[in-house]
Amino acid sequence: MRIGSVTLRDHWQEQRVFNTRLIAAAILVLLSVGVLVARLFVLQVVNYEHFRDLSQGNRVRIEPVPPTRGLIYDRNGIVLAENVPAYQLELVPEQVGDTSGALTSLLSLRLIRNDDLDRINNQIRRRRAFEGVPLRYRLSDEEVARFAVLRPHYPGIDIRARLARHYPAGPMAVHAIGYVSALDQADVQRIDEADYAGVTHIGKIGIEQALENALLGRPGHQQIMVNAQGRSLQRIAREAPLPGKDLYLTLDVRLQRAAEQALGDRRGAVVAIDPRDGSVLALVSTPGYDPNQFGEGLTQQQFAELAGNRDNPLFNRALRGHYPPGSTVKPMLALAALHYNARTISEEQICPGHYMLPGDDHRYRDWKKEGHGTVDMVSSIEQSCDVYFYELAAQLGIDRMHEFMTRFGFGEATGIDISGEKRGLMPSRDWKRRAFSEPAERVWFPGETLITGIGQGFTLSTPLQLAHATATLAARGERFKPQLVRAVRDPVTGEIKTRLPQRLPGLGDIDPVHWDTVIDGMTAVVHGEQGTARGIARDLQYRLAGKTGTAQVFSIGQEEEYDEEEVEERLRHHALFIAFAPIEDPQIAISVIVENAGSGSAAAAPVARAVLDTWLQPVSVQAER
C-alpha cells in the first residue's frame, strides 16, 4: 500500500487542504475589507469636518498650460516652422443661450465652416456651460475684422489669442518638414494625455512627426482661483511649461528653393546629400501643398481637392516614389564587374545596336538603333551603351549584381530620420521565388538578368536611395545614413546637441583604380565629347560627374480612366539624372527624377545643374552679405 499512497491521489486530503486555504482566504478578504472600512470611517466620520472644510475651501483648480512647440530652422538658421499668435473664435455656451441660432447665423456669415459643426456641437454637449468651445482655430485678419464689427450682436462669442503653428515658406520643403494638425481620435488613444494637457495639435508627418517628442515640450500647470460655481476668478500660482526643443535641419533653404524652381510645375523629385556625412541638403517632391491649411483642419472640399488631384501632391515622391533607376545604375554595375573580375577596364566590345542571348532570337535593343560602334568601359558609361551592359550583366549574373547593388543600399531603407520611406526592390532569384506563386514565374530567366543590367525590369528605387547611392560613389564607398536633423537646441539652457554622422557598413575593399575608371566614365558623361549630358557642360565653373537615366513606364494605373492625350503624356519615360561635384573633392551628390519628361539628358540633367550651381558657385553678392 506504500506504493499506492504515492501514486493514488488522496482526494479527500486535497479537498481538505483546499477548504482550509479557502477559509483562510475568506478571512483575509474580510480582514482587508475591515481595514478599508476603518480607513473610510477615519476619512468620512472622524476627519469629516477637516475634509469638509478642505472641500469647501477648495477654490483652486489646476489647469494645464500648453508648452510652446519647438521651432524648426534650416542649416543656416532660417525659420521653417514657427509659432505665431492666431485668433481663435470661441463660444461660451451659457452666455449665448440660443447656441444653435448663433451657430446658424455665424455659418451664414461664413465665419464658421459646415465641416466643423459636428465637432462643435459635440464639444458644446461635452463641456461645462461656462467653458469655451473653439469654433475656429484660426481666423484670417479679414475675418477678425469682420467679426469685430459684429461682436456686440454676439454675446458669449469672442476672439481669443493663442499660438498656432505657421510655416512661413508655405509649401517649400513640405515633404521634409511635414505639418501639425488637430489631435484626432486615433491620436488620443495613442498618447499619454498628461503629456498633451492643453495641447491641441500634433505632428502628423515628416520632421514634425518624427521628432514630435522633442518638439512637444512638457505642459505646465496653473492654479486658478474659482468661485463656488467653478468659474475662474484669478490665477494664483503657475508652474511654467517646458518649451519644446528647437531643431536645426541639414536642409539649406537656398538649395531647396533652387531645386523646387528648377523642377517648376513638373512632377518629380530632387534629393541632394552631402557625401561626407550624409546630411540631406535638399529634399524636394513636386507638386507640394501648403502645410498651413492642416492647422485649421481641412474642409471636405479641401481634402477632396488634395486627395483627388491626379498629380498627387500629398505623395512624397522623394521617399516613397518607386522608379526604375534605368541607366543610372550603370556606373555601379561597372564597378561590380571590375571588382569581381568579370571585365577588365580596357576590354572593348562592338555595339551593333542590339544584343542577343545564345539560343534565343529575342533582340535586346540599344537605345541607339545604329549602335555605338566600338566601346570600352569608360565610353560605354559616357554614351550609356546598353549592349555593353547587357553583356556585362550576363557575365556578372544576377546573384553578384544583387549582392553588390545591395551594398549600395538598393532594396533597403536608407534609414533617414523621417518615416514613410519605401525600400525599393533589387531583384534576386530568391526574391522571385517568394514573390510569385505560379511555378513557371518563380524561375529567374537569363533575359531578366540583362534588363536588370540597364536598371529596368523588376528593379525599383526611390530618389532618396539613388541620391544615397550616388553619395556612396562620390565618397568612394563610404556610406552615411541620410540625416535631416543636424542639431537639437534646448531653448531653456541654450545647449545645442549636434547629431553625429552615422556611418553605415561601407562598400569594402575596392581597388582605387576601379573607382577612378567608373568616375572617369561619369565625368565623360558631362565633359566628354559624346557624353549623354554634355548639354549641361557649358560654362561650368567646376567639374561634375553624372549619369543620365531614362526609365520606361510600363503601365498606367488600372483605376485611371482612358484619356488619349493624358495617357500619352503619362506613358512617356521618366527622366533621371544622378551627379556629384566637384569631382576632386565631392561636396554634394544629387538625384533628380522628372516624371514622364522623356530623356534624362534633356529633362533631368539641367535640373541637377541648376542645383549644383547654387551650391558650388554662390552669387558673389550673396556671398559677401
Add this chain to the structure above:
Amino acid sequence: MIFDEARQFRETRPLGLIARTLRTLHLDGPLLVGLIALACLGMVILYSAAGQDGDIVVRQAVRFGAGLAAMFLLAQVPPHFLRLWAPYFYFLALVLLLLVIVTGDVGKGAQRWLDLGLIRFQPSEIMKIALPLMAAWYLHQRSLPPGLLTIIVLTIMVITPVVLIGIQPDLGTALLIASSGAIVVLLAGVSLRFIAVCSGLGLALAPALWLTMKDYQRSRVLTFLDPESDPLGAGYHIIQSKIAIGSGGVFGKGWNNGSQAQLEFLPERSTDFIFAVLGEEFGLLGLLTLLVLYLVIVGRGLWIASQAQNTFSRLLAGAISLTFFVYLIVNAGMVSGLLPVVGVPLPLVSYGGTSMVTLMAAFGILMSIHTNRKLLST
C-alpha cells in the same frame, strides 16, 4: 406519494420555476443578481461622474450587455471542456502578447493594443483568464500539495506573461495577473514555510525592481509615501480623492452634487477614481452598500469553489473570485490613499473597459462550474 406531492408543490411555486429556468440556462441566481445590482449602481454613479452625460452611460450599458452575453456563452461550456483547451488558450495568449510587443499599437505611451482590423484589444485581458485556467489545468494533473518542481514550473508559467505585460509597460495589469497566479498556488496548498521564504526573497528583490521601474512609476510610489511632496503633479490625485471621500461624510452630498467631482477637482472621475465620486455623493453608506455587493459576489464565488468537485474547478473558481476581490481592494485602497496609485479600474463600475467583458466571461466560467456539478447521492 408524499414525496411526489412535495416535488409538485415545489415546482408550482414561482421561485421554483425561476430556479429551474436558471438551472437549464446554466446560470447562478445569487451571482447574477449581485453582478447586475453592482453594474446598475455603477452606472448611476457614472452618470454623475461623467458630468451628466447620458451617452457615456448608454455606452457603458452596451458594454455590460456584451459582458452578459460573454458570461452566458461561457456558462454553457462545461468545465472539462475548458480544461481540455486551457493550454492552447494560454499559449495563444502568450503569442498575442509577443505580437503586441513586436507590432502593437502604442496607446497612452505604452504598447498594449493589438489591432486586428475589425477589433482592437489588449491581449493582457485574455491572459487574465488564460493564466488561472492554465495553472489550474497544470495542478489538476499533479498531486497536491505541489512539490518543488511543480512550483518551479508554475512560477515560469506565471512570470512569463507578467514580464511580457510589465515591459509594455502596464505595471497594474502585470501585478494583477501575477496575483491571480499566486492565488492559484496558495489555494493549491503550498506549505506556509515556502510562502515565508518567497516573501523574504521578494522583499530582498524590491531594490532591483525599483531600478527597473520607469520614472512615472517611481514617482507614483514616492507620491504614495508622501503625497504632499508634489501637490500640483502626481500627489494631486490622492489629495483630491481623499478630500472627495472625506467630505462626503456619512450620508454624502447627494447625487450629482459632489463639488469635488462636479467642479472637476477630482481627476479621472469616471474611470480609476469613480470610487471617490461615490464616497463624496453617497457618503459612507453608499460605499458600504458597494462593498456589500462586492462581498456578495466574492462570497458566492468562494462558496462555488468550495462545492466544486475536482481540483481544476476548485482552483479556477477560487482564483477567479479572489482575483476579482484583489481588483476591488487595489482600486479602493489606491483611491482612499492606502495603496500607491496603480492604474487599476474599479471592476464593473469604472467607465471603459475591455475589462468588463473579461470579468463577466470569468463569472460565466464560475456559473458553468457550479451548474455542471454531478449531483452525488443525496
